[in-house]
Amino acid sequence: MQTTRSMVLVSSDPESLDRGALDVFSTLQKQITKYGLEEEISLSMISDVSKHAMSPLVLVYPDAVIYGPVTKEDVPRIVEEHLYKGRVVEEKQISAYDLSGRVAWLSARKGTLPAENRIVLKNVGLIDPEDIEEYIINEGYEALGKVLKEMTPEETIKVIKDSGLRGRGGAGFPTGLKWQFVRGAKGDKKYVICNADESEPGTFKDRLVLEGDPHAIIEAMLIGAYAVGADEGYIYIRGEYGLAISRMKKAIQQAREYGLLGDNIFGTDLSFDLHIHAGAGAYICGEETALIESIEGNRGEPRSRPPYPTTAGLWQKPTLVNNVETLANIPAIIRNGPEWYKSIGTPSSPGTKVYTILGNVNVTGLIEVPMGITLREVISIYAKGMKDGATFKLAQTGGSSGSIIPASLQDTPMDFDSYSNVGVSLGSGALLICNEDTCVVDLAKVLLNFFRFESCGKCNPCRIGNKRAYETLANIAEGVGTLQDLKDLQMMSDQLVELSNCGLGQTAGSPLKDILTHFRAEVEAHVKLKVCPAGVCPMSGQRVYQFN
């Protein structure tokens, strides 16, 4: 796919079509050709935008300007003024905040595309991660100095709360609030833990931060320790991340030599030291209570909550657990202030998000962009389009436990609330982009296979549900599935979501649920017609699992 200067989208929901969206589209086509812009500007219909009083809508990227309602008479002016001369036609422009439905909220990142906005990855790849001096030259430990010299713990927590930072591990819990809970919890001893057990398939953002900018994590943990009143911390890194573990060890050693870890840091009352705990290969340990169990030398089985780790965590002491990416935001927020942070991203999800782009696209890799970007933008701008010009079929966000995003949702802004409003979740930031050769039954099989091994086995819905759902899917993939199997799958996915003890089981059901919702016809084809439309499943007619 050719990279274009701008992308223009016309809404094509029934209401828009009714109000002349096709005329708008064809007039746009003619006008773009008239100005000789057809090679610079791509024009397409945007599918499935919900009903809206302002439709038909015309969206211009990367400026993120939305026009509406647009008639074919408006088109020449929009093309001449905006696309040709670069001036926004203000009378026709509507604020993204006025929009409800699936197209909402685009303007805060106006002008930021296609450039990335790096906060978390600011230093990654630019400094020598094994040399503390390079970190210090690049504003390193400035934020720590600022909180220790100029701010009380309460003020520090207020800054984080005001910034609106939300946990980047997947759930999106407000970070400042978590800090406040730990600060307020009674206890003679408190801990800070960095959750670096990054195990969501397809996610490797934390690895790059740990390997590329380890001191940012140490600095953020020191700030967290000061804010909540902790004097000891753990970094729980998954055992597979050998380089990250050795870089982190070295960074801790250097920080100790510089007096940044240990007693009376910077001559203040703050004393804090850090340990590294290497994981031993268990996805479940990314769940914070399982992680705590693992540090204590136990099987990584999640605890029942409440009590939450904020009141009774490691060794039953109040414990602050934050994800790597969350922590990596902290020094920048302290240095630049909460207002600066809030100016990036969306009102309810400020800041940036690091995504790993994977799958059938031209460019895979890591990007950090403001919250609120859409999947369509990620694919066309950062991933440089689908590989071999294929058609986008679905994306999976957030690793195995994320959501399946069908093409109809690719214009939903990617932030915590916009996604949860349409019943999907952002998760950890992995974006697995799949083309039409992907079979949803096969994909669901792979995901359930993952969960049946990674379930810790503590609670029944997850231990049995994932196993049985996998077996049912395996039968369907062999062409021996029944309609009853489909009903059972629906039931199992509901029960996983509703009855599991911890986040693993609760999210394990969601991709299956999404597939049954958005790709029901394709699943049914396997069962009713004994055909795999994508031609992936074996469909041998041989039953692989027998149930009684």
Add this chain to the structure above:
Amino acid sequence: MSIEVKEGRDIRKVVRDLVREYGEEKAELIPILHEVNREMGYISDEAIVELSELMNIPSSHIYSVATFYRMLSTEPHGRHVIQFCESAPCHVAGGRQVWQKLQNELGLKKGETSDDDKWTLLTTSCLGLCGVGPVMVIDNDIYGNVTPDQVPGILANYE
């Protein structure tokens, strides 16, 4: 993870040295098991019994921990351990075909060790190398963007 079971090396001494180095705290159990696994290739019953005495932890607890985590093994492995990533990003990028080829070449299924103790074939969850999927790891060597055609050549690198 090349397996060099040190001939004649007393497992009890290995364990004692590790406990002396790491301490007897229960929090050190998993780091110590990691080391035992690395040095001996797996965690034997003797190692568990010895650890239980030195750390004052029931052997049932140590066994339950050792069998919970994927990177710890209570079974001996072949000289070379192949870990193939079976997570969705590698699967979508062509991992299915590579996995099939790998099983055919070795004549092994998931979890099996060859009769001559040369190979153990394991699958693993995501290794965080998804940018270059499909990914497989042999001992400590990482192979990315693997195609079925490359499999025989890669295996030939190992004695």
